[in-house]
Amino acid sequence: MEQIPLFHLQFLTVSELTRYLRQLIESDELLQEVWVEGEVSNLSRPASGHIYFTLKDQGASLRCVIWRSTAQRLRLLPQDGALVQAHGSIGVYEAGGQYQLYADLIQSAGEGALFQEFLRLKALLEAEGLFAPERKRAIPPWPRQIGIVTSPTGAALQDMLNTLRRRFPLAEVVLAPAPVQGDEAPAAIVAALQALNRTIHPDVILVARGGGSLEDLWAFNDERVARAIAASQAPVITGIGHETDFTLADFAADLRAPTPTAAAELAAPNREDLRLALAEQSGALTRSVRSLLETFRFRLEGAQSQLQRYSPLGYIRSERQRLDDLGRYAGRSILHRLSLQRALLSGVHMRLNVLSPQSALQRGFAIVTRHPQGDLVRSAAQVAPGTELQIRVAEGSFGAKVIDQFSE
Amino acid sequence: MSANPPIEEMNYEQAYAELESIVASLETSQRPLEEAMALFERGQALAARCATLLDKAELKIRQLSGEDLQGLGEEEESEE
Numbered sequence: 001m002e003q004i005p006l007f008h009l010q011f012l013t014v015s016e017l018t019r020y021l022r023q024l025i026e027s028d029e030l031l032q033e034v035w036v037e038g039e040v041s042n043l044s045r046p047a048s049g050h051i052y053f054t055l056k057d058q059g060a061s062l063r064c065v066i067w068r069s070t071a072q073r074l075r076l077l078p079q080d081g082a083l084v085q086a087h088g089s090i091g092v093y094e095a096g097g098q099y100q101l102y103a104d105l106i107q108s109a110g111e112g113a114l115f116q117e118f119l120r121l122k123a124l125l126e127a128e129g130l131f132a133p134e135r136k137r138a139i140p141p142w143p144r145q146i147g148i149v150t151s152p153t154g155a156a157l158q159d160m161l162n163t164l165r166r167r168f169p170l171a172e173v174v175l176a177p178a179p180v181q182g183d184e185a186p187a188a189i190v191a192a193l194q195a196l197n198r199t200i201h202p203d204v205i206l207v208a209r210g211g212g213s214l215e216d217l218w219a220f221n222d223e224r225v226a227r228a229i230a231a232s233q234a235p236v237i238t239g240i241g242h243e244t245d246f247t248l249a250d251f252a253a254d255l256r257a258p259t260p261t262a263a264a265e266l267a268a269p270n271r272e273d274l275r276l277a278l279a280e281q282s283g284a285l286t287r288s289v290r291s292l293l294e295t296f297r298f299r300l301e302g303a304q305s306q307l308q309r310y311s312p313l314g315y316i317r318s319e320r321q322r323l324d325d326l327g328r329y330a331g332r333s334i335l336h337r338l339s340l341q342r343a344l345l346s347g348v349h350m351r352l353n354v355l356s357p358q359s360a361l362q363r364g365f366a367i368v369t370r371h372p373q374g375d376l377v378r379s380a381a382q383v384a385p386g387t388e389l390q391i392r393v394a395e396g397s398f399g400a401k402v403i404d405q406f407s408e
Numbered sequence: 409m410s411a412n413p414p415i416e417e418m419n420y421e422q423a424y425a426e427l428e429s430i431v432a433s434l435e436t437s438q439r440p441l442e443e444a445m446a447l448f449e450r451g452q453a454l455a456a457r458c459a460t461l462l463d464k465a466e467l468k469i470r471q472l473s474g475e476d477l478q479g480l481g482e483e484e485e486s487e488e
Contacts (some may be wrong), residue, residue, distance in 0.1 A: 143423045152471070161469065169465040170420050176472045187478075257440045271462055274420075278462070281427050282455045289432035289448040296441055 012353045015094070015142040022092035025099060031090040036062060036101060037109060038086075053078050054100070055086060063100035064088075075213055080184050083109040105188050111214055118221050122248060123222070131251040137235040139255055139266065143203035145172050146267055147196035147234060152177040156210040156239070156260035161347055168268030174200050180209040185219035190228040197233045205232060206268050207249060208239040208260035220247035229253055239263025361394035368392075371399060380405055415453050420461045427454040 010019075025031055038055030045051050049068030054061050064078075064086060071077060078084055088103035093353040102298050107115075125131060146164065150157050152175060164173060176192035179185045189207070196205055207229060209220065221227060226248040229236045238253040250256040255264035273301060308314075353359065368377040371388040383389070387402040430451040433443060447451065 144421070153441070161467065165467045169467040170461060172468040172470070174470055174472060178475065191477050192472070195472055199472065199476050274424075274462055275459075278424070278427075278455060278458050281424070281431055282452075284431045285427070285434065285448060285451040285455065288431060289444065292434060292439075292441075292444050295438075 001291065015096075018092065018094045018097060022094060025090055028090075033087075034090060034101075035087050036087055037083070039081050040080055040084055043078055043080045051077065053080075055084070063093075063098055064103050065100055066103045066106075069320055070104050074110075076108060078106055085109055085111075107214075114214060114218065114221075120275070121221065121226075122251065125226055125248065125252070130226065135230065136254045139235050139237065140203045141269060143168075143171050143268060145174060145198060145200055145202040146386035147202035147205040148173060148175045149178055149192040149205060149207045150175075150209060150260070151180045154180065154210055155243060156180075156208045159210075159259075159261045160206060160208060160239075160264040163264035164268055167270045168274075169267065169271070169403070171268055173243075174202060179214050181212065181219055184223050186222035189219060189222075190224050192238075193228045193232055202234050205234045205236045206239060206260070206263045206267055207236055207253065208263050209241065210260060211242040211245070217241050217245055217247055223248070225249050226252040237263045237266050284335055358394070361392065364394075365390050366393045415450075415457050418454075418457055420458055423454045423457045423461070427451055427458065430454070 036055055038057050038061075041056055041061075042053050043051070049071065051066040051068075051071050051399040053064050055064055056062070066074070066078075076084075078086075085107050086101060086103040087105035088101050090099055091102050092099050100111070129135070147155065148160060150160070157175070161173065164171060174196065176196045177186035177191055178192040180189070193205065194205070196202055207220075209217065217240060220238070229238070229249055229252040235254040236252075237255045238247070238250045239259055239262055240247050240249060241258040241259075243258040246256075257266050357365075361367070369375060369380065369390045369392070370377055371390045375382075377383060377389065383402045384405055385402050389400045389402065390402055391398055413422070418426075430447050434440075434447060434451075439447070
């Protein structure tokens with residue numbers, strides 16, 4: 001809408017002005033997200049189900065509306081005379097010419113005080129480093145003993161036990177019972193935590209409680225409880241209230257789960273996951289041995305072919321060939337030598353013939369030997385008259401007798 | 409490995425951890441065949457032990473006694 005000039009002859013209708021104011025107010029961010037504290041009065045709830053009331057203090061009053069749909073999900077509804085804090089947005093009801101608070105959350109001023117105390121304690125413990133991320137310990141993947149601090153009669157305990165039964169029945173659960181609301185709750189929760197750490201030394205401790213009002217959960221905003229959780233030897237998982245509830249116990253815990261069931265889920269592995277992991281390991285075991293056997297087989301085949309390459313059979317085969325070659329060569333060489341020898345032999349033979357006594361006998365010489373001694377007679381002194389001789393000539397031989405002897 | 413109890417007395421964590429280490433060792437290191445086969449058989453027994461534990465386990469539940477819960481107060485008194 002355009003800015004309306006202050007001095008203008010044209011008049012606005014009431015509707016136009018009201019609509020302008022409405023837009024002005026509803027475009028203001030602060031007014032759309034506001035907390036107001038005051039006393040409830042003029043409360044009315046007509047058949048429509050919407051709730052109308054006025055918030056006031058000494059100096060002013062504010063019309064408030066809670067739509068029926070919003071009222072249905074509110075934990076606390078306004079009551080006449082109560083001091084409350086209301087959250088919502090400021091809007092303009094054009095027909096009534098009124099601005100009013102469309103409230104979507106109501107809390108008692110007492111709750112507000114609790115919340116202030118919560119913020120103060122949180123800041124204090126935070127400054128001490130109680131909530132520091134580096135303090136957080138890992139949750140052991142396979143707890144053998146799981147400590148539980150909760151009410152023995154609450155639904156939270158059954159939720160956790162059912163979850164653990166389903167997911168990880170290998171564990172042993174040790175319950176340290178403690179009331180989880182009321183004045184005695186903080187001290188009892190602290191005692192239960194300490195008792196678990198002292199007597200059992202569980203692998204992990206669950207501190208849990210089902211949903212409730214801010215006051216119901218207040219024990220878990222107790223400073224003693226927060227400190228006991230931070231001091232626990234065993235890592236602590238909290239599961240307190242609902243998704244949206246954050247307590248000091250949650251901040252001090254090593255792990256915060258939105259609900260008791262979720263805390264139990266975080267405390268233990270899922271049996272089905274374990275089965276899968278186990279199957280994976282079994283498969284890997286078989287594969288590794290199969291591949292090992294492959295390796296051995298491969299190596300064996302390699303060795304066999306090596307063996308064949310260096311086998312004496314091959315050596316023998318090649319030696320035999322060499323032997324064959326040598327044999328052939330040797331044969332040739334022997335024949336050669338034989339013919340050579342033969343030639344030499346015939347030469348010698350011829351020379352022998354020349355030197356043979358036979359050829360001398362042919363030329364008319366005779367060989368004279370004494371009879372019967374048979375020795376050659378080379379000198380006349382060897383014989384005397386009457387010595388019997390054997391005379392060999394070229395053709396035949398004959399006997400003779402020495403008649404005379406002439407020595408020189 | 410030898411320090412472990414017999415397989416049938418092992419808890420899940422022990423059996424599974426040894427199974428894992430056997431698998432890892434078979435996958436990475438070269439061993440004599442006989443040794444590898446012995447490891448394989450042990451691995452199979454461990455896997456069977458794990459499966460049995462998973463199938464037969466029933467959640468054990470007990471509750472600390474009032475005495476246990478009171479214990480600390482008494483201790484503190486006696487110490488101080």
